Structures are given as C-alpha cells and as structure tokens.
Amino acid sequence: MSGKGHKAPVKAKAKAAAKPRAGTARVATPKPAAVMPSSAGLVRLLEDDGTVARGKDPGLAEETLLFLYEQMVQVREFDRRMLMLQRQGRIGFYGPILGQEAATVGSIAALEPRDWIFPALREGAAAMMRGLSLTEAINQLIGNGADRCKGRQMPCHYTFKQGNYYGMSSVIGTQISHAVGAAMAARIRGDDVVVLGYMGDGATSANDFHAGMNFAAVYRSPCVLFCQNNQWAISVPISKQSASETLAQKGKAYGIPYVRVDGNDVLAVYSVTRAAVERARQGDGPTFVEAVTYRRLGHSSSDDPTRYRDEAEVKAWEKKDPVDRFRAYLTRRGLWDDGKEAAFKEGIAQRVNDAIAAAEQNAPPADETLVTDVYEHVTPQLKEQLAEVLALEGRGVNEGAFPL
Amino acid sequence: MPWSKFQQDYAAPTGGRTISYCAAVREAIDQAMGHDPRVFAIGLDADDKFGVFGSMANLSHPERVLGTPIAENAMTGVALGAALSGLRPIHVHLRNDFLLVAMDQIVNYVAKWEDMFDRQVRVPLVIRSIIGRGWGCGAQHSQALHGLFAQVPGLKVVMPSTPYDVKGLFLASVADDSPVLFLEHRWLYKNTGDVPEAIYTLPFGKCQRLHAGEGLTVVAASLAAVHARLACEGNGLDVDLLDPRTIKPLDIDTIVASVRRTGRLLVVDYDFPFGGFAAEVCAQVAERAHGALRQAPVRICFPDRGMPASGILERAYYPTPERLAAAMQNLLDGAPVADDLLVGGGHGR
Ligand SMILES: Cc1ncc(C[n+]2csc(CCOP(=O)(O)OP(=O)(O)O)c2C)c(N)n1
Ligand SMILES: [Mg+2]
Numbered sequence: 001m002s003g004k005g006h007k008a009p010v011k012a013k014a015k016a017a018a019k020p021r022a023g024t025a026r027v028a029t030p031k032p033a034a035v036m037p038s039s040a041g042l043v044r045l046l047e048d049d050g051t052v053a054r055g056k057d058p059g060l061a062e063e064t065l066l067f068l069y070e071q072m073v074q075v076r077e078f079d080r081r082m083l084m085l086q087r088q089g090r091i092g093f094y095g096p097i098l099g100q101e102a103a104t105v106g107s108i109a110a111l112e113p114r115d116w117i118f119p120a121l122r123e124g125a126a127a128m129m130r131g132l133s134l135t136e137a138i139n140q141l142i143g144n145g146a147d148r149c150k151g152r153q154m155p156c157h158y159t160f161k162q163g164n165y166y167g168m169s170s171v172i173g174t175q176i177s178h179a180v181g182a183a184m185a186a187r188i189r190g191d192d193v194v195v196l197g198y199m200g201d202g203a204t205s206a207n208d209f210h211a212g213m214n215f216a217a218v219y220r221s222p223c224v225l226f227c228q229n230n231q232w233a234i235s236v237p238i239s240k241q242s243a244s245e246t247l248a249q250k251g252k253a254y255g256i257p258y259v260r261v262d263g264n265d266v267l268a269v270y271s272v273t274r275a276a277v278e279r280a281r282q283g284d285g286p287t288f289v290e291a292v293t294y295r296r297l298g299h300s301s302s303d304d305p306t307r308y309r310d311e312a313e314v315k316a317w318e319k320k321d322p323v324d325r326f327r328a329y330l331t332r333r334g335l336w337d338d339g340k341e342a343a344f345k346e347g348i349a350q351r352v353n354d355a356i357a358a359a360e361q362n363a364p365p366a367d368e369t370l371v372t373d374v375y376e377h378v379t380p381q382l383k384e385q386l387a388e389v390l391a392l393e394g395r396g397v398n399e400g401a402f403p404l
Numbered sequence: 405m406p407w408s409k410f411q412q413d414y415a416a417p418t419g420g421r422t423i424s425y426c427a428a429v430r431e432a433i434d435q436a437m438g439h440d441p442r443v444f445a446i447g448l449d450a451d452d453k454f455g456v457f458g459s460m461a462n463l464s465h466p467e468r469v470l471g472t473p474i475a476e477n478a479m480t481g482v483a484l485g486a487a488l489s490g491l492r493p494i495h496v497h498l499r500n501d502f503l504l505v506a507m508d509q510i511v512n513y514v515a516k517w518e519d520m521f522d523r524q525v526r527v528p529l530v531i532r533s534i535i536g537r538g539w540g541c542g543a544q545h546s547q548a549l550h551g552l553f554a555q556v557p558g559l560k561v562v563m564p565s566t567p568y569d570v571k572g573l574f575l576a577s578v579a580d581d582s583p584v585l586f587l588e589h590r591w592l593y594k595n596t597g598d599v600p601e602a603i604y605t606l607p608f609g610k611c612q613r614l615h616a617g618e619g620l621t622v623v624a625a626s627l628a629a630v631h632a633r634l635a636c637e638g639n640g641l642d643v644d645l646l647d648p649r650t651i652k653p654l655d656i657d658t659i660v661a662s663v664r665r666t667g668r669l670l671v672v673d674y675d676f677p678f679g680g681f682a683a684e685v686c687a688q689v690a691e692r693a694h695g696a697l698r699q700a701p702v703r704i705c706f707p708d709r710g711m712p713a714s715g716i717l718e719r720a721y722y723p724t725p726e727r728l729a730a731a732m733q734n735l736l737d738g739a740p741v742a743d744d745l746l747v748g749g750g751h752g753r
Contacts (some may be wrong), residue, residue: 092540092715143540143714151714152544170544171502172474205473207505233474241473271660302538308453364716374709385677385707389720392727 008293025173043272048320050328056319058271062335067268068109069330072101075125077348078134081356082141086301090360091141093155097122099264099296103228105129106269106377107291110277111196116164120198122228122295124156130163132323133356141314146362150307150369164193172198172233175207176225178215183223183280189222194280195223196273202233204247213254213288220285224276225256225290228263230295235308251288263293268331274294294320343370407440407579410605417568417598426593428567429459432574433494435603435709437465440492444468444580446483447496448476456496457534457593474554476502480509484517487529492578497533500587501547515558518643529578532586535676540718542562543696543710548626551673551680553585554652560608561652563587563715566703567597579605587675589627592677609653615645619736621662623685624672625651627724631681632672635729643732651681659695667698668735677705699738706730 018159045056059269060068079096097104098375100122108117108126117126125297130136136148140158143151148159149167159167166182179197186193204227210297229247231238240254244250257279261272269291285397294317298305330336367390371382378386423431436443451471455461463469476497483495497503503510510531511570517527537546537643554561560578562584570588577584587648614633619642624632629647635645644662648655663669669689671725673682682703704723712721 038655056497143712143717149713151717152542152710152712154545154713155540157542171505202474205475207475207477234449235454236449236471236473240471252533270407365712365714367717367720369711370707370717371709379708380677382708388708392730 003251017300042260042262043268044265044269045264045268046168046257046262046325046329048325050325050330050332052267052329053376058267058269060270064109065330065333065335067399068105068270069323069336070265071109071125071129071327072326072347073345074348074351075101075105076323076351077345078125078128081352082138083297083301085141085356091138091299094141094142095121095124095156095300096297097295097321099123099231099294099317100228102326103263103269103291103293104265106266107196107198107226107273107289110273111194112162112277114191115277116166116179116182116193116195117174118166118195118197120175120200120203120228121168122200122230123155123198124158127158127160127165130160130165132158132160132165134352135358136160138355138359140274142359142362143365144359144362145365147365148360150373151365167242168218173203173208173212175199175208176206176212177205177208177215179223179266180212180286182219183216183221183286184219187222192281193222194277195221196277197223197225199225199227200233200249201229201231201241202236203225203227204250205241210397213250213256213286216286217254217256220283220317221288222280222283224273224280225286225288226273228293229290230293231293232265232299232305232309234299234303235305237309242270246290248288248290256286256288258288258290260290260292262318263291264325266322266326274386325387325388407605410575410579410603413523417600420598421601422596423567423599423732424593425567425570425588425595425597426458428597428599429574429588430455430461430463431599431601432571432578433460434463434465436492436494436575436578437463437468439603441612442490443492443636444486445491445494445495445496446470446472446479446486447498447503448472448474448479449498449742450496450504451704456498457590457598458677459534459554459588459593460496460684464522468575476505477507477509479505480514482508483529483531484527485682487527487583490595492528492530494530494532494578497531499545500533500535500549501544503531503533504549510553510559510585511556515556517558519558526581527580528578528723529583529585530574530580530586531583532556532574532577532588534590535587536591537711540583540713540715541711542713546711548587548589548675550585550587550625550651551675551684554678554684559652560584560650562608562650563589563626563648564649565592565614565626566612566744567595567599568575569606569612569647571599572604573608573649576608577602580608587626591627592630595630606648606649609655610650611646611648611655611658613645614647615641615643617642617644618666618734619643619748620668620670620682620732621646621659621666622670622672622732623648623682625649626674628672628674629723632728632732634657634725635732638725639733641729641732642736654685654688656685656688660689660696663693664696665691667696669701669753670732670735671701672704672723674723675705676704679703699735702735704728 139147142157183195248258248260449731483493535548670684
C-alpha cells in the first residue's frame with residue numbers, strides 16, 4: 001500500500017492566504033482572508049530556495065519573522081540536547097519534533113496570548129513560547145521537586161496554565177474533544193478566546209476526532225483543529241491510517257472549512273492558521289488545517305525508525321528542511337547573515353546549557369507528595385498507605401527504558 | 405472441537421527446553437494460528453516491525469496479522485464482529501491504558517453478548533494486553549487494572565507468571581469459546597523457564613503453588629507472584645505461595661485450604677487497592693474461613709493514586725521482592741495464637 005497524495009508537497013496555487021499586516025507576533029491582528037481556501041490543494045508561500053512568488057509574501061513584521069526563526073532554532077537545539085540527556089540516562093524519555101518546527105512554531109505564533117492551546121505530541125514548544133522557562137521545562141522532563149507536575153506526568157507532558165497551555169494528551173485524540181469543549185465554553189461565557197487543538201495524523205482515526213469535528217461544526221465552536229500530518233504514527237504509515245486522498249478533506253464531510261498547508265513553510269503555516277483563528281474569532285466557526293510535514297526522527301527516544309521505514313524517504317524530507325528554508329528567506333530579505341547566525345546559535349546553545357544546569361540543581365520531589373493532590377485533602381487511607389510505603393526497606397531500581 | 409484434544413495435566417515440567425516468557429507467548433500464538441485457520445490477530449501495531457515486543461515476531465502466518473488505525477473501541481467492535489461470525493480473533497493491545505478506550509465494547513458487548521443473547525452465538529475472542537511500566541511512564545502508561553475487568557460478569561481474566569503457564573493458558577484462551585482477557589506483564593517478558601514444544605492447554609481456575617510453607621498463605625499473580633517467590637526463596641520464609649494464574653475464575657478452594665493450615669493471609673496485588681483483586685480474595689477468605697485467621701489479612705497493593713513518573717517517587721511507590729520479604733517476615737513474626745483457636749488445628753508459631 002503506498003501513500004496517495006501524501007508524499008511530496010505539490011506546488012499548488014495558494015488560494016487567498018491571509019495577508020496579515022505589520023505588527024509583532026504576539027500582538028499583530030492582521031486582516032483575515034476574506035475566504036478560507038477550502039481545497040485539498042497545498043498552500044505554499046515559501047519556495048525551497050527561500051524565495052516567495054510575487055504578491056504572495058504575507059508581509060509579516062521583521063520582529064515577527066525573527067521571533068519565528070528564534071523559536072524554530074531554539075526548539076531544534078532543545079530537542080537535540082534533550083535527546084542527549086535521555087541517552088545519558090539523565091531523563092527517562094523524550095519526543096523530539098525535528099522537521100516539524102515550522103508547523104509547530106508557525107501555528108502557535110498565529111494565536112493571541114489569550115487564546116488557548118490543547119497540544120498533541122509535538123507542540124511542547126508552545127508552552128515555552130508562552131513563557132514556560134527552559135529550566136521549568138527541563139524540571140518536568142526530570143520530574144524533580146520543582147516540576148509543576150510534581151514528577152507525576154511522563155516527560156514532555158508540560159502544563160502551563162498561565163500560558164493557557166493545557167497538558168499534552170497521552171491517549172491519542174482525546175484532546176480534540178477537550179479543545180472543542182473549551183471553545184464552546186469560551187463562547188458561552190462570551191470570552192474573546194479561540195482554541196487551537198492539535199492532533200497527529202494518527203489521531204484522525206480516533207473516535208474523538210469524528211465526534212469532536214462534528215460537534216465543533218454543528219455548534220460553530222470557535223476553534224481551529226490543526227493536524228500535523230507527519231506521515232507516521234509510530235510505525236504506521238499514513239497509507240495504513242487513512243484511505244482518504246487528503247486528511248484535510250475530512251473537514252468537508254463535517255461541514256468544516258478545511259485547508260491543506262505545506263507544514264515546512266512557516267510563512268504559509270502562520271498565515272493559514274492566522275486566517276483560521278480570525279474566522280473563529282469572528283464567530284464563523286471552526287477550521288480544519290492539515291499541515292503536511294514529516295517526522296524525521298523516531299517517534300520518541302524509545303523508537304528505532306530504521307526498522308520500519310526507508311532512509312531515502314527521510315533524506316528526501318531533509319532537503320525540505322523548514323529551518324534552512326526560512327533562513328534562506330530571511331537572508332534574501334537582508335534580515336540575516338552568517339555572522340548573525342553563529343552568534344545567535346551560540347546564544348541559544350548557552351541558554352539551553354544554563355537551563356539544564358539550573359534544573360539539575362533541583363532536589364527530587366518529597367516522598368510525601370506521593371499522596372497529595374489525589375483529593376483535596378489527603379484521605380486517612382492514603383495517609384496509612386504512605387506510612388506503610390515509607391516504613392518498607394528495599395526500594396527498587398528504575399528498570400527498563402520506556403517501552404513504546 | 406479441534407481444541408479439546410490438547411487438555412492435559414497441568415503439572416509444570418522439569419528439565420527439557422528452556423525459553424523466555426516472550427518466546428512462549430509467541431509460540432502459543434504461532435501454534436494457535438497453525439492449528440486453527442480461524443485464528444487471526446488484530447490490533448494497533450499488531451503488525452509492527454518489532455513484532456509486539458517480540459511476542460509476534462516472524463509468525464508463520466503473517467497474512468493473518470492485521471494492523472489497525474488508532475481506534476481501539478471500534479476495533480474491538482470489529483474483532484467482536486469477526487468472533488460472532490465464527491473466527492477466533494486475538495485482539496492485541498501494546499498497553500493496557502489504551503485498552504480503556506474500548507471499555508464500552510468490552511464491558512457492554514464482548515463480556516455480555518453470550519449471556520444477553522442466550523448463547524445462541526459464542527464469542528471466542530481473546531483480548532491480550534501488555535501491562536505494567538517502564539521507567540518514568542507515569543499515570544497513563546503503567547496501569548494493570550485487572551481488578552476493574554474482573555468485576556465485569558462474563559469476562560475471564562488470565563494473568564500468568566511463568567513461561568509454562570503463559571503458553572498453556574494462552575492456548576486455552578484461544579480454545580475457549582467465550583471471551584478471555586489475557587494480561588502479560590512486560591517485566592516478565594525476559595524471564596525463562598521450561599516449556600514443552602507441543603501444543604498444550606492449562607485449565608482456568610487452578611492455583612499453582614510456587615513455594616510451600618506452613619506459616620503464612622500468600623496469594624499473588626503475574627509479576628507480583630514472581631516477586632513473592634523471590635522474597636520467599638531469598639529469605640527461606642515459611643510461606644505457602646499460591647499463584648491463582650487466572651484471577652477470574654478464582655481457585656478460592658485451594659486458597660481457603662491453605663489459610664486453614666497457616667492461619668494467615670497476605671495478598672500481593674500490583675494494582676490499585678480499593679475494591680480490587682486483593683480485596684476480593686480477603687473478602688472470600690473471610691466469608692469462608694474467618695475462624696481460621698489468626699491475624700487480620702493483609703493486602704499489599706499500589707497506593708491509591710496514579711503512578712508517578714519521577715524515578716524517585718517510583719521507587720517509593722512500587723513494591724519490590726525486598727519489601728515483600730519484610731512484610732511477610734512481619735506477618736510471620738506476628739503474635740502467636742493458641743492452636744486450639746484455629747479451625748482444623750493449624751500450625752501455631
Ligand atoms: C488511544 C491510544 N492508542 C495508542 C496509543 C499509543 N500511541 C502513542 S503515540 C501513537 C501514534 C500517534 O501518531 P500521530 O497521531 O500521527 O502523532 P505523531 O506521533 O506522529 O505526532 C500511538 C499509537 C495512544 N497513546 N493512545
Ligand atoms: Mg503522525
């Protein structure tokens with residue numbers, strides 16, 4: 001079974017992509033596109049060499065462009081270092097996003113800070129873009145005493161309420177209904193809030209996808225449902241996940257406007273998401289976005305993708321690297337050069353180093369936290385169980401890597 | 405029935421071929437498929453290149469292994485539909501936590517179909533799932549939850565601890581005309597033991613005695629049974645260790661007979677405590693032999709909270725053979741009770 005139409009981004013006419021006006025990433029309120037493109041054609045603005053066809057440049061402010069670049073480079077460096085820590089046994093597990101930086105960063109940047117995010121597996125960077133410090137993120141990965149999740153959630157499941165970033169969903173697809181529900185609640189309360197709910201391609205098979213899409217459409221829930229089609233769900237290729245020609249077109253059946261965007265083109269992702277967010281904000285209901293991208297590494301630190309996929313496929317996608325492509329664009333525009341790049345990269349590497357050093361100073365969680373937070377007050381039974389547990393000698397060792 | 409001829413005595417073999425728990429599962433699945441063309445495997449990642457952690461690697465009938473999209477509930481419905489129409493599906497789950505997505509199909513349909521519809525149609529479905537944790541898996545990637553499933557009328561819940569048991573009980577599960585939930589703890593996968601090459605089945609509802617003693621009855625299944633055995637053997641404890649192997653049906657008679665001799669009961673259950681398997685064993689023993697108990701029965705379960713992810717907290721959370729040994733020793737050291745108080749004499753210490 002070979003992939004049908006999911007393989008390479010085909011150059012297609014971008015239909016009325018949003019044209020945001022100048023402003024910073026976080027405060028810009030560009031005019032939304034009059035009509036959302038509703039087609040399976042791929043929206044693409046940035047060519048491989050960093051050029052943009054005449055009339056297609058969304059005209060983002062310099063500050064926004066540099067913010068996008070910084071975040072893309074930062075998440076890439078963060079991933080690289082965290083995978084190293086995992087191999088050294090300093091954290092238990094990690095899920096990198098190499099190759100998906102544009103889809104992740106571009107879509108998150110299209111939101112206003114008051115908008116909410118329900119992440120899937122590849123949007124941890126959103127928490128950091130919303131202000132979760134790198135040190136705090138690493139606290140979570142270690143599960144130490146300073147971790148906001150108190151060592152209770154698997155690595156990468158950050159949560160950051162101040163940033164309107166809800167915890168990553170372990171059970172595939174569940175977050176789709178959460179996002180739709182939160183968006184409904186925003187509408188009921190009259191809050192000017194749009195919800196961005198993420199999912200992978202695999203999640204489009206889940207029950208919650210169908211029910212969530214349907215509900216969102218029927219009640220015009222102010223949300224954007226954003227699918228990172230990275231072609232794989234662990235070892236299941238998209239061709240075995242869905243027989244649809246595109247995932248985007250699933251929107252049609254539910255009556256949701258849909259758009260398919262080149263997920264390695266940060267300008268296109270930003271513009272398309274921005275337009276979808278504005279649609280939702282104006283009360284026009286949900287949009288379904290399929291970002292066509294590629295998971296270049298294993299599913300997680302526990303995976304070995306060489307066992308199930310062709311290296312040539314990975315190589316082909318390396319050529320479409322989202323960071324290189326965007327750097328070429330910035331360079332062409334005179335916003336970037338090799339001199340800046342070197343100092344910039346060094347700065348980011350230093351930032352991550354400092355964060356690791358700071359996080360590793362923190363003490364582990366106290367044993368007493370084993371029984372707190374299950375209920376508001378620790379129950380007598382849990383108190384007893386804690387005493388029993390603490391009285392026993394012979395604590396175990398942490399055996400076994402995280403199995404998929 | 406093509407499966408009936410395999411019913412054998414269940415005494416574990418000594419000597420002979422030694423293979424791993426994982427290899428024994430694999431052999432059972434391979435032989436089941438070879439023996440009966442109605443047997444097929446279905447599940448998310450059932451056809452992955454890793455062969456479901458090796459348990460389905462290089463099967464002789466790869467054409468009868470079907471990977472599915474991520475939709476556990478609907479796929480359970482698909483498996484049930486196939487079972488109703490005469491096939492013998494093995495629905496595979498790499499992780500019990502996500503099996504929960506299929507609760508509606510399992511609890512409302514799979515378990516009750518035969519009963520609700522007067523057994524006009526049988527449901528020869530095996531749902532196999534790997535349970536337990538790796539390092540740092542936290543609350544949604546580490547659960548067992550066999551107690552939850554054992555509560556449901558109509559389900560059989562099988563949780564073997566040894567390679568010999570896992571093969572025989574798996575083949576018995578496939579041979580069974582009714583639904584079976586088959587739980588394999590991931591930490592048992594590398595354990596080895598003697599396993600006959602031939603096809604054989606083992607009966608449900610029969611305890612296996614893993615260690616003989618007179619001072620304390622310990623009931624433990626799956627990984628807990630292995631840990632309890634290590635505790636007994638490593639410390640020379642006077643413990644009668646019973647592995648029920650199937651928690652439903654439960655061989656309560658053997659357990660009660662043992663408690664009548666020892667006067668003490670400890671149940672080790674690697675699951676949540678409230679209303680769980682350990683509670684059930686204690687309740688049934690109290691109902692049948694409360695007079696034989698010289699001390700209150702004791703349960704060792706997980707604390708009544710989700711699993712932590714932090715390594716430090718995991719070490720506090722999870723029982724170990726050393727911790728079990730300490731608990732058993734405490735019980736064995738318990739205040740002696742006069743023999744004449746015990747039903748059937750007993751062996752006071
Ligand atoms: C309900 C459920 N079933 C199975 C799993 C195991 N699992 C974890 S990630 C994953 C694949 C997800 O693929 P996709 O949605 O494409 O996201 P990606 O990892 O590619 O970002 C699976 C099957 C799960 N987490 N939840
Ligand atoms: Mg995917």
